[in-house]
Amino acid sequence: MIPEYQEELLLRLKTIKGHLAGVIKMVDDERYCPDVMKQVAALQSSLERVNRILLRNHLETCVTEAIRTGNGSAKIDELLESLRFNSALTDFRHNGDALGRGVSEMSRETCESEAMPGVSES
Ligand SMILES: [Cu+2]
16 A cells, blocks of 8 residues: 555544544434434545545556556456445546545645534544
């Protein structure tokens, strides 16, 4: 795995873990359903971003290497098979720049768009 992607993935997954703990607490505290739903949607979006980083890493490493050594076709079949269960990964209607951005740019976005007002992460 490319070190900067690994670092980005670990950071995002740990943030998601804290966010999820916050949502569990909201349910435990019987918070207003639409408020919980908003946080669940934010978590889904965060997980989709994690998957996109994994996809980018896979394309830049495993797939590139497979194509270089003449085994690209099988690698692409395998990838397409895994994408069947990841419809959000190939749906860029609401996120057209998903695969084109640099990692540092994505980090900045994490802090701005994934904050949970009213729920403290412990
Ligand atoms: Cu890979």
